[in-house]
Amino acid sequence: MRLIALLAFAIALLFPVRVSAEDGYDLWLRYRALEAGQQDRIRPHATALVSEESDPTIDRIAAELGTALGAMLGAPPPARRDAPAGAIVFGTPKSPRIAALGLPLGKLGREGYLIRSVAIDGKPVTVIAGNTSIGALYGAFRFIRLIQLGEPIDRLDIADRPRLDLRLLNHWDNLDRHVERGYAGQSIWDWQKLPGFADPRYTDYARANASIGINGTVLNNVNSNADILTEPFLKKVAKLADIFRPYGIRVYLSARFSAPIEIGGLKTADPLDPEVAAWWKAKADEIYRHVPDFGGFLVKANSEGQPGPQDYGRSHAEGANMLAAAVRPHGGVVMWRAFVYANENPDDRAKQAYSEFQPLDGTFADNVIVQVKNGPIDFQPREPFHPLFGAMPKTPLMMEFQITKEYLGFATHLVYLGGLWEEVLRADTHRPRAGTTVADVLDTPVRAGAPTGIAGVANIGNDRNWSGSQFDQANWYAFGRLAWNPDESGHAIAADWSRMTWGDDPALTSAITGMMLRSHQAVVDYMTPLGLNHLMATGHHYGPGPWVDDLPRRDWNPTYFHDADAAGIGFDRTRTGSNAVAQYAAPVARRFGSLATVGDDYLLWFHHVPWDHRMASGRTLWDELVVRYDRGVAEVAAMQQAWAALAPKIDARRHREVSDFLAIQREEAKWWRDACIAYFGSIAKRPLPAGHAAPPHDLQYYKAIRHPYAPGN
Numbered sequence: 001m002r003l004i005a006l007l008a009f010a011i012a013l014l015f016p017v018r019v020s021a022e023d024g025y026d027l028w029l030r031y032r033a034l035e036a037g038q039q040d041r042i043r044p045h046a047t048a049l050v051s052e053e054s055d056p057t058i059d060r061i062a063a064e065l066g067t068a069l070g071a072m073l074g075a076p077p078p079a080r081r082d083a084p085a086g087a088i089v090f091g092t093p094k095s096p097r098i099a100a101l102g103l104p105l106g107k108l109g110r111e112g113y114l115i116r117s118v119a120i121d122g123k124p125v126t127v128i129a130g131n132t133s134i135g136a137l138y139g140a141f142r143f144i145r146l147i148q149l150g151e152p153i154d155r156l157d158i159a160d161r162p163r164l165d166l167r168l169l170n171h172w173d174n175l176d177r178h179v180e181r182g183y184a185g186q187s188i189w190d191w192q193k194l195p196g197f198a199d200p201r202y203t204d205y206a207r208a209n210a211s212i213g214i215n216g217t218v219l220n221n222v223n224s225n226a227d228i229l230t231e232p233f234l235k236k237v238a239k240l241a242d243i244f245r246p247y248g249i250r251v252y253l254s255a256r257f258s259a260p261i262e263i264g265g266l267k268t269a270d271p272l273d274p275e276v277a278a279w280w281k282a283k284a285d286e287i288y289r290h291v292p293d294f295g296g297f298l299v300k301a302n303s304e305g306q307p308g309p310q311d312y313g314r315s316h317a318e319g320a321n322m323l324a325a326a327v328r329p330h331g332g333v334v335m336w337r338a339f340v341y342a343n344e345n346p347d348d349r350a351k352q353a354y355s356e357f358q359p360l361d362g363t364f365a366d367n368v369i370v371q372v373k374n375g376p377i378d379f380q381p382r383e384p385f386h387p388l389f390g391a392m393p394k395t396p397l398m399m400e401f402q403i404t405k406e407y408l409g410f411a412t413h414l415v416y417l418g419g420l421w422e423e424v425l426r427a428d429t430h431r432p433r434a435g436t437t438v439a440d441v442l443d444t445p446v447r448a449g450a451p452t453g454i455a456g457v458a459n460i461g462n463d464r465n466w467s468g469s470q471f472d473q474a475n476w477y478a479f480g481r482l483a484w485n486p487d488e489s490g491h492a493i494a495a496d497w498s499r500m501t502w503g504d505d506p507a508l509t510s511a512i513t514g515m516m517l518r519s520h521q522a523v524v525d526y527m528t529p530l531g532l533n534h535l536m537a538t539g540h541h542y543g544p545g546p547w548v549d550d551l552p553r554r555d556w557n558p559t560y561f562h563d564a565d566a567a568g569i570g571f572d573r574t575r576t577g578s579n580a581v582a583q584y585a586a587p588v589a590r591r592f593g594s595l596a597t598v599g600d601d602y603l604l605w606f607h608h609v610p611w612d613h614r615m616a617s618g619r620t621l622w623d624e625l626v627v628r629y630d631r632g633v634a635e636v637a638a639m640q641q642a643w644a645a646l647a648p649k650i651d652a653r654r655h656r657e658v659s660d661f662l663a664i665q666r667e668e669a670k671w672w673r674d675a676c677i678a679y680f681g682s683i684a685k686r687p688l689p690a691g692h693a694a695p696p697h698d699l700q701y702y703k704a705i706r707h708p709y710a711p712g713n
């Protein structure tokens with residue numbers, strides 16, 4: 001045995017290869033040795049880690065700073081009780097040293113932080129302080145990021161706090177580990193082995209989220225299973241909550257409205273039935289015994305077949321308020337989703353959430369927050385902002401973005417969503433006045449103490465790289481950064497992410513951010529240009545299906561959404577059509593409602609436009625549509641080229657994976673382009689503009705393509 005061990009040691013000395021190539025597991029917390037000059041600049045400001053407190057979060061801060069600085073500088077600074085010159089002193093005013101500094105922490109709230117270069121006993125140190133240790137944790141991650149990004153750290157004076165209270169991931173994870181709309185493997189929650197075994201990944205998940213300020217997670221799918229609320233599962237949930245707590249992350253659950261019947265043995269789930277209310281109250285009490293800081297419930301009710309209060313003739317507010325009363329004594333919230341459209345309702349689907357919810361403004365309990373998708377249909381490649389933003393001034397509204405790429409080609413398509421989200425957050429609602437953006441609506445409490453928030457449907461699974469692709473990590477990252485500060489720029493976030501994920505070479509950063517920033521318009525162009533939407537194939541939403549017209553609900557069919565006929569294409573949402581524009585503030589309605597001012601991005605979202613309509617480009621609409629499809633494909637080719645040129649600067653395994661994915665994306669972009677041109681061409685019956693090739697196959701060929709095993713369905 002000893003001989004073998006010696007031999008192995010000798011071999012390891014001779015061949016100091018890395019045990020495993022980089023695979024993306026480290027995310028943006030990829031702490032790599034800094035170059036020597038940079039190390040020399042940082043070391044004098046990282047001579048020791050000093051804290052006078054002890055709690056689980058403080059321990060995590062010490063561990064993270066130790067790991068990060070150890071890896072970036074070669075050796076971790078020692079933990080010390082005194083504060084020598086160059087020390088990093090972290091904690092809260094519970095530390096006498098921090099209290100003595102009299103720092104202006106007053107305005108930073110529970111989660112804010114301050115990072116300052118100060119003197120303690122005449123010695124220069126860096127202090128990272130919050131009112132709570134969670135604030136200090138966020139500060140520590142910010143400090144680490146400064147070093148990762150090569151910023152000077154000798155004269156720091158940074159104060160920051162999150163703009164939104166609830167910054168949540170929504171996992172659409174089922175109890176059997178299938179992830180609805182998940183493209184990164186199975187659910188990371190291994191329910192079968194919990195609570196006995198806790199995968200170390202849960203800790204890395206919490207670290208990653210804390211590093212970008214995410215402070216809550218809904219563990220299970222909105223299409224929920226009542227079993228999650230039973231005792232065996234609550235024990236598993238409690239285990240996860242224990243792991244997440246030191247990282248400032250609270251656990252929430254999707255509640256199935258009919259749970260009192262399914263697991264409670266009641267005959268009804270009518271929210272006005274006292275027995276039902278009592279059942280939920282007892283259930284909430286039980287949950288809080290397992291998870292004392294449980295965040296609350298997320299509810300999808302009366303939407304796409306889910307049970308809800310309307311099954312009993314009650315309103316959404318009556319349903320939400322009953323649940324809110326159950327969690328209120330414990331400080332919990334109810335996030336009630338506005339993503340509803342009813343089978344019986346023949347009205348334009350884009351109008352239904354507003355029609356249903358706007359009249360309920362002011363009738364929700366004060367611990368209810370209505371969760372609204374970014375656009376009025378459903379996470380399409382591009383949608384105008386949802387008209388509910390700004391239209392319910394007495395009701396807290398939170399944003400729901402989709403981080404996972406259900407309608408964006410799944411994990412293999414490189415699509416950076418920071419720009420799309422920025423577009424939505426900066427949209428001017430004109431409510432109550434010009435200049436009130438969606439971000440303003442989100443971060444202005446409707447009354448003192450009312451909750452604010454944002455949620456992202458997670459793209460996380462048990463793939464080694466977490467998100468299904470290296471670049472999809474950027475969307476998780478960008479979501480967190482925008483949740484912390486909805487006014488940040490998608491561009492700046494992309495650059496930070498690129499530097500921390502791929503390496504800090506300016507040429508690399510500019511090439512990668514260039515790819516990321518053009519990627520959103522590219523997918524819009526090769527899938528749903530000019531305001532088209534919902535052209536995806538049935539069920540799984542993978543690949544094109546603009547011809548589909550045989551689904552039981554009219555508003556599940558792509559033909560409903562594009563409304564193409566011999567005369568033209570597009571959904572008339574103006575006064576002559578469904579008049580959905582009227583749900584926006586008057587100036588916005590005027591802009592969207594007029595062909596002259598709507599612009600190319602939302603043209604066919606709001607208007608049914610003749611094929612020969614003259615576009616701003618001077619082309620006819622038909623020609624423009626074809627040009628856009630080709631432009632989208634060309635953009636993917638350009639991304640491929642840009643990426644290929646980066647090979648010498650990137651580790652082989654990750655470079656290869658992205659190259660392969662880009663090749664898939666290009667094939668599929670072309671598939672989208674060909675299928676859509678073949679189909680729309682069969683309706684428009686116009687020749688292709690000069691220089692644009694006919695699809696290589698006839699329409700039948702594209703219609704016959706089937707993908708019964710596409711993931712995430």
Ligand code: BDP
Pocket residue numbers: 180181222223300304339378379406
């Ligand atoms: C749609 C998804 C479906 C979700 C639904 C929702 O296709 O899987 O359950 O949204 O948000 O985008 O409830």
